[in-house]
Amino acid sequence: MGMRRKLCFTLLVLSVIVLSASLSLANTQEWEGQEEEEEEEDENPYVFESHHFLSKVKSERGRILSIPKFDRRSKLLRGIRRYRVVIQQVNPETVLTPTYLDATAVNFVSSGQGTINVIHEDRRDSFKLEKGVVFRLRAGTTFSIVNHHRRDKLNIIQLLRPVNNEGQFEPFFLAAGSNPESFFTTFSSEILEAAFKTSSGELQRLFSRREQGQGVFVKASKEQIRALSVSEESGGIWPFGGQSRGTLRLFKKHPTQSNNFGKLYEADRNDYPPLEEEDLSISYANISQDGMIAPYYNAESTKIAVVTDGDGYFEMACPHVSKSGDDEQQQQEGRSGVAYHKIRSAIRTGSVFVVPAGHPVVTVASNRGNLEIVCFEVNAKHNVRYMLAGKKNVVKKMEREEKELTFDARREEVDRVFGNQNEEFFVQGPEWRQQPGQGRAYE
Ligand SMILES: *[C@@H]1O[C@H](CO)[C@@H](O)[C@H](O)[C@H]1NC(C)=O
DSSP states (O other), X not given: OHHHHHHHHHHHHSOHHHHHHHHHHTTOOTTOOOOOOTTHHHHOTTEEOGGGOEEEEEETTEEEEEOOOHHHHOGGGGGGTTOEEEEEEEOTTEXXXXXXXXXXXXXXXXXXXXXXXXXXXXXXXXXXXXXXXXXEEOTTOEEEXXXXXXXXXXXXXXXXXXXXXXXXXXXXXXOOSTTTTOGGGGSOHHHHXXXXXXXXXXXXXXXXXXXXXXXXXXXXXXXXXXXXXXXXXXXXXXXXXXXXXXXXXXXXXXXXXXXXXXXXXXXXXXXXTHHHHHTEEEEEEEEOTTEEEEEEEESSOEEEEEEEEOEEEEEEEXXXXXXXXXXXXXXXXXXXXXXXXXXXXXXXXXXXXXXXXXXXXXXXXXXXXXXXXEEEEESOTTOOEEESSSTTOGGGGSOHHHHHHHHTSOHHHHHHHHTSOOOOSEEEOGGGGSXXXXXXXXX
């Protein structure tokens, strides 16, 4: 009954609307994980699980979910409060009818196939969507999404940067219907009659035609789907299409890191110019079963990661969330004001987690299969990734005296530890070292 208690607590804090959204989310499948330890929420504001998700639109044919505002979850996430993470899910043989957002969106297709049709001021573009496609949609650009597949859902992960209110976005639906309604129907009928130079009867027929319950996600016939789908690119893939017009196919790139323990695909402003405007880079880590990403930190970027497949866990050293009380208390007790807290959390398909700049982190795949994660790195322009272990770690570049003074040890000893791992970035995970019967650390 822990879940019910949590929801009751939510009722006190949030509005009734938010409550019903999270209740309905409890029934969802794909983006839901197992139960979570209760105390994790307070101690670890860096992970979002399915019970955190809010639902903007939910119907039989598709959903638009978002995680809450970052700064609402925790003050520690204020640095990325401009952003929101959204999941758009379009069911088979369904069209998300034309919509725009008051937010610029960088999109990553995490599964499924389909087409996005984009209506610009002076032209219309269509792009094929498949796993690994990245595209940027500017705020206010009207788009529709078609899932032509007969069985598979189309899932798109979006990083939104709202343009009106920091961290707050709204979709604007042209579609006629109830729940949600078309924004057109908000206007007075005499206004619409004058604007369209038509009769109120005709307007009413058009705007109240759709059956009850049918919303912005609409089932389409095979012919309609075919007409709205592209088999070939009409807008072109960067760099062959016009600048900023195309999409980027992340998995067509060579991995920047690749060994038995995983593959990393990375794209930055040189691969896709809109990423420069958004000051963003995108990467996709496919960590092999029992593999892990060796400890590293990002110099300037904050990483917003979404698990697209598999499960595992991550550990991070965090100086902000400290077990041993606040800074003042520590200083009164004569202890150093710096203490690192171990943030550790299981992650699984649908988990969203945040790794702030400077925070050393590792990500470990389970022994059940690969762990796949898409990462949006914000504030990307001058970012450098510094490895703390593996073939190219920072300690290896230090002078002998630095090593000796830092670790109060002979250089040879330091080198034995920091020079032993020959793999780079992806390494074998901790599983193989565990004693039989010890079980998985994160279970
Ligand atoms: C990740 O790796 C596994 C195993 O090699 C592979 O089956 C899967 O397709 C990969 N995922 C992506 C998105 O490339």
